[in-house]
Amino acid sequence: MSNKKNTVFLIVQDNEDARPIIDAVEQDNPEVNIQYQPGMVRMEGAGRLIVNRETVEESIGRDWDVQELHLNLVSLAGNVDEDDDKFELSWH
Amino acid sequence: MSIEISAKSIQPIRLSYGNLEERFGNKKPASRYQEAVYDVQPTTNFQFRPVWDKEHEIYDKSRTAIVMEDWYSFADPRQYYYGSYCIARAKQQDVAEHNFDFVDKRDLFAVVPESVKQQVREIMVPFRHVEWAANMNNCQITDECYGANFSSVGMFNAMDRLGMAQYVTRIGLLMEGNEETTIDAAKQAWMEAPEWQGLRHAIEDMFVLDDWFELMVAQNFVLDGLVFPLIYDRFEKKLTVEGGATIAMLTEFMDDWYKETVRWTNTLAKVTVKESDANKVLISEWVAKWSDRLTAALEPIAVKAFGADGVNELSEVKNELLSRLAKQGVDIK
Numbered sequence: 001m002s003n004k005k006n007t008v009f010l011i012v013q014d015n016e017d018a019r020p021i022i023d024a025v026e027q028d029n030p031e032v033n034i035q036y037q038p039g040m041v042r043m044e045g046a047g048r049l050i051v052n053r054e055t056v057e058e059s060i061g062r063d064w065d066v067q068e069l070h071l072n073l074v075s076l077a078g079n080v081d082e083d084d085d086k087f088e089l090s091w092h
Numbered sequence: 093m094s095i096e097i098s099a100k101s102i103q104p105i106r107l108s109y110g111n112l113e114e115r116f117g118n119k120k121p122a123s124r125y126q127e128a129v130y131d132v133q134p135t136t137n138f139q140f141r142p143v144w145d146k147e148h149e150i151y152d153k154s155r156t157a158i159v160m161e162d163w164y165s166f167a168d169p170r171q172y173y174y175g176s177y178c179i180a181r182a183k184q185q186d187v188a189e190h191n192f193d194f195v196d197k198r199d200l201f202a203v204v205p206e207s208v209k210q211q212v213r214e215i216m217v218p219f220r221h222v223e224w225a226a227n228m229n230n231c232q233i234t235d236e237c238y239g240a241n242f243s244s245v246g247m248f249n250a251m252d253r254l255g256m257a258q259y260v261t262r263i264g265l266l267m268e269g270n271e272e273t274t275i276d277a278a279k280q281a282w283m284e285a286p287e288w289q290g291l292r293h294a295i296e297d298m299f300v301l302d303d304w305f306e307l308m309v310a311q312n313f314v315l316d317g318l319v320f321p322l323i324y325d326r327f328e329k330k331l332t333v334e335g336g337a338t339i340a341m342l343t344e345f346m347d348d349w350y351k352e353t354v355r356w357t358n359t360l361a362k363v364t365v366k367e368s369d370a371n372k373v374l375i376s377e378w379v380a381k382w383s384d385r386l387t388a389a390l391e392p393i394a395v396k397a398f399g400a401d402g403v404n405e406l407s408e409v410k411n412e413l414l415s416r417l418a419k420q421g422v423d424i425k
Contacts, residue, residue: 016124019120019121019123023120036101037099037101038099038100038101038102039099060171061125061168061169061170061171061172061176062170062171062176062180
């Protein structure tokens with residue numbers, strides 16, 4: 001789907017905790033390519049991929065710390081820009 | 093010998109229950125909240141009517157004048173089902189318990205000025221009866237409502253209110269070194285002192301409301317929308333300025349709880365009002381009726397708490413509540 005050089009990805013475990021993160025990525029990144037693999041979910045974006053705290057919070061109904069992402073993180077590619085409100089991958 | 097390891101993916105045949113597939117499609121697994129709440133209450137094949145109410149089925153939509161096409165169109169934004177509710181409250185209970193221990197261990201009440209203590213005795217402690225009433229009212233809502241989303245939100249709320257009544261009671265006890273004097277005096281004030289009678293009368297009238305949705309509006313929208321900002325926010329801040337920060341430590345839960353509760357009452361108001369104009373008229377009428385009555389009932393208490401500023405503080409709180417509800421689509425006259 002995307003120029004290989006430019007691709008960023010985020011892989012999380014396929015479990016109950018990660019589901020709202022995957023939903024949030026799907027909602028906030030219209031171009032994202034989501035592949036369900038055994039035990040994990042790979043989300044690929046062209047150049048940029050963002051996880052917004054607010055979107056995740058809306059779907060789980062409680063406060064969510066962006067750092068909770070790391071509990072279910074398997075792998076990623078891209079330069080990370082993380083703060084209290086978002087976790088963003090891109091190539092600098 | 094070579095071993096070939098290959099990953100095999102096994103797809104589940106179905107991702108959730110049939111009733112949830114009908115509602116949300118079969119694209120992704122249902123959340124725990126959806127599984128725990130949607131369509132759990134029986135809707136057909138009731139054998140006989142309850143002996144205590146021959147006019148209605150045991151679960152009956154006609155127990156309220158509010159009409160909803162689908163009673164499950166309201167979903168708790170906090171997504172509380174038994175597990176998530178218990179986890180959230182257990183964390184908060186740990187904090188509260190620790191705060192009570194801390195105040196006790198350091199004997200922090202010894203340094204609270206007597207004037208502040210007296211205000212707690214006269215204004216805050218009688219609110220344990222209001223919390224108990226809120227418990228009763230939410231049990232009533234749970235009993236008569238239609239839809240497991242309503243009964244779960246009602247029951248969780250009822251348990252919270254019992255917990256808060258206990259926190260207020262414990263403040264009264266802790267302050268007096270476990271003597272019951274303050275609790276007894278507060279009970280007497282609640283039963284006899286003229287400034288409490290308007291509120292007690294209004295609350296006792298709420299006990300016997302026939303329409304559970306009106307009770308929902310009166311208790312959870314209006315009364316809580318007035319009492320919590322007035323007492324656990326504004327009055328609390330006034331006490332802190334006068335040297336009573338200890339009290340704020342012990343009522344932290346109430347403040348957090350109210351912020352959380354506003355989220356679901358807003359959603360409920362919005363969903364119900366949007367459903368039809370008839371609902372909008374009903375909710376707006378109930379909000380107007382109960383906000384007038386309860387503001388009047390709270391006025392003597394506000395005056396006792398804030399002196400000359402009391403009327404002003406109360407009307408500010410009322411305006412905040414009404415403008416919040418107006419944003420959800422309720423008509424405010």
